[in-house]
Amino acid sequence: AQMRSSLPPGPTPLGLLGNLLQLEFGGLDRALMKVAQTLSRNWGPIFTVWLGPRPAVVLCGYAALRDALVLQADTFSGRGAMPVFQRFTRGNGIVFSNGPRWRTLRNFALGTLKEFGMGTRSIEEHIMEEAACLLGEFQATNGTPLDPQRLLDNAVSNVICSAVFGKRYGYEDPEFLRLLELFNDNFRIMSSRWGEVYNIFPSLLDWLPGPHHQIFQNFEELRTFISEQIQQHQETRKFGEPHDFIDCFLDQMDKVLAPQDPESHFQEETLVMTTHNLFFGGTETTSTTLLCLTDSCPAQVQAELDAVVGRARAPCLEDRVRLPYTNAVLHEIQRFISVLPLGLPRALTRDTHLRSHFLPKGTMVIPLLVSAHRDPTQFKDPDCFNPTNFLDERGEFQSNEAFMPFAPGKRMCLGAGLARSEIFLFLTAILQKFHLLPVESPSNIDLTPQCTGLGNVPPAFQLRLMAR
Numbered sequence: 001a002q003m004r005s006s007l008p009p010g011p012t013p014l015g016l017l018g019n020l021l022q023l024e025f026g027g028l029d030r031a032l033m034k035v036a037q038t039l040s041r042n043w044g045p046i047f048t049v050w051l052g053p054r055p056a057v058v059l060c061g062y063a064a065l066r067d068a069l070v071l072q073a074d075t076f077s078g079r080g081a082m083p084v085f086q087r088f089t090r091g092n093g094i095v096f097s098n099g100p101r102w103r104t105l106r107n108f109a110l111g112t113l114k115e116f117g118m119g120t121r122s123i124e125e126h127i128m129e130e131a132a133c134l135l136g137e138f139q140a141t142n143g144t145p146l147d148p149q150r151l152l153d154n155a156v157s158n159v160i161c162s163a164v165f166g167k168r169y170g171y172e173d174p175e176f177l178r179l180l181e182l183f184n185d186n187f188r189i190m191s192s193r194w195g196e197v198y199n200i201f202p203s204l205l206d207w208l209p210g211p212h213h214q215i216f217q218n219f220e221e222l223r224t225f226i227s228e229q230i231q232q233h234q235e236t237r238k239f240g241e242p243h244d245f246i247d248c249f250l251d252q253m254d255k256v257l258a259p260q261d262p263e264s265h266f267q268e269e270t271l272v273m274t275t276h277n278l279f280f281g282g283t284e285t286t287s288t289t290l291l292c293l294t295d296s297c298p299a300q301v302q303a304e305l306d307a308v309v310g311r312a313r314a315p316c317l318e319d320r321v322r323l324p325y326t327n328a329v330l331h332e333i334q335r336f337i338s339v340l341p342l343g344l345p346r347a348l349t350r351d352t353h354l355r356s357h358f359l360p361k362g363t364m365v366i367p368l369l370v371s372a373h374r375d376p377t378q379f380k381d382p383d384c385f386n387p388t389n390f391l392d393e394r395g396e397f398q399s400n401e402a403f404m405p406f407a408p409g410k411r412m413c414l415g416a417g418l419a420r421s422e423i424f425l426f427l428t429a430i431l432q433k434f435h436l437l438p439v440e441s442p443s444n445i446d447l448t449p450q451c452t453g454l455g456n457v458p459p460a461f462q463l464r465l466m467a468r
């Protein structure tokens with residue numbers, strides 16, 4: 001009761017269920033936007049909801065998100081617990097660690113991935129090579145209808161494979177397909193109601209049967225897979241001559257004086273979790289975004305591509321500044337779909353004041369990213385898809401601070417740069433070479449997400465790709 005009185009106001013908790021019933025039922029994303037709008041009208045843009053026994057402070061609307069995550073970046077840089085991951089990660093890896101371990105691993109991963117593929121030319125080449133493979137697969141369909149999701153997944157995760165494992169897989173490789181299936185399956189279950197409810201009542205659900213148990217089996221299989229990759233690297237690597245992320249991490253383990261020291265941040269278990277983070281963070285989010293792109297006003301993008309790049313060579317990152325309309329469409333899609341509508345939960349690293357509220361250290365914070373994307377003070381007609389949200393009067397690209405699919409601040413998505421490069425290069429490569437034709441009449445295609453908890457997952461749909 002004391003805690004309740006000190007936190008920002010919010011709806012009265014309903015006993016054990018907390019605000020679960022008010023929040024959860026009716027499809028998290030759209031319902032959440034509606035509930036959040038109602039709640040913030042009643043309680044202001046910063047309010048408390050009770051997820052079962054635990055309070056969480058929700059940040060709603062661009063200004064509240066900025067005041068917290070940007071203007072108090074350090075204080076809001078902790079990670080809040082997500083039980084559905086906790087059982088597997090035990091606070092290890094990058095995404096779910098805190099304090100010195102998180103800082104060490106995040107800096108290490110950022111530095112290493114720069115070398116093996118982020119922000120340098122070499123990742124661009126990797127992505128363009130992968131895009132060429134993807135186009136080959138599309139070509140081979142000869143215009144027969146297909147669900148593009150699987151091929152997009154393959155292409156996107158191959159980019160991570162090359163940075164982390166140092167190799168890409170053929171699209172029919174059974175090992176690769178199984179790997180993708182496991183990630184897909186987990187993203188889907190976690191984004192379902194089971195995943196949501198598990199996050200609120202983990203110990204109860206541990207005892208109940210249900211599809212959520214599959215998550216933990218899948219995690220174990222992923223652990224085995226990653227461990228095997230590490231083993232293979234152990235056998236062939238040369239210290240000081242790393243070829244990929246795993247080699248770099250193993251080198252670092254050798255450099256650390258006492259690798260068995262439980263306090264050391266460089267241990268095999270940490271490598272397993274970090275590798276898992278890079279895959280899980282980097283695959284579904286990016287391929288889901290690409291999937292939605294395939295359904296968005298491609299004709300105008302194609303016209304701009306033809307005029308600026310032509311059809312003789314593949315588009316490259318340098319072209320981005322000369323393709324303002326294309327760039328605006330990519331931003332608008334990310335805004336419109338808010339692939340992680342609630343971001344990932346944060347936690348306060350110290351006591352603080354946010355506007356008139358006192359928030360104690362450790363308080364869980366839900367940054368409602370979708371609420372910045374649908375903020376009417378930042379975007380005209382926020383519920384409509386409209387690329388001019390990112391164009392000025394002269395047709396030049398114009399960014400917007402309220403655009404935050406990767407979340408702002410110190411916990412910002414570690415793969416944001418990579419994701420943006422992939423989205424740009426894959427999509428322009430596809431649209432340069434193909435017309436995307438709906439199998440059904442466009443009015444029957446509904447990209448309204450099916451599962452919305454962790455992530456917004458659009459339903460499966462088919463299209464035909466015809467060479468231009």
Ligand code: HEM
Pocket residue numbers: 079094095096106277278279281282283285286289339340343344345346367405406407408410411412413414415416418419
């Ligand atoms: C469209 C694609 C992507 C979107 C929308 C996205 C979004 C996000 C968001 C919202 C967060 C939470 C940040 C926070 O704590 O507030 C996050 C974290 C993270 N993402 Fe991404 N992401 C994408 C692609 C990627 C890729 C390609 C990678 C792989 C390198 C990646 C790796 C990570 C990691 C490791 C974190 C945890 C960062 C930390 O806790 O310090 N993401 N992402």
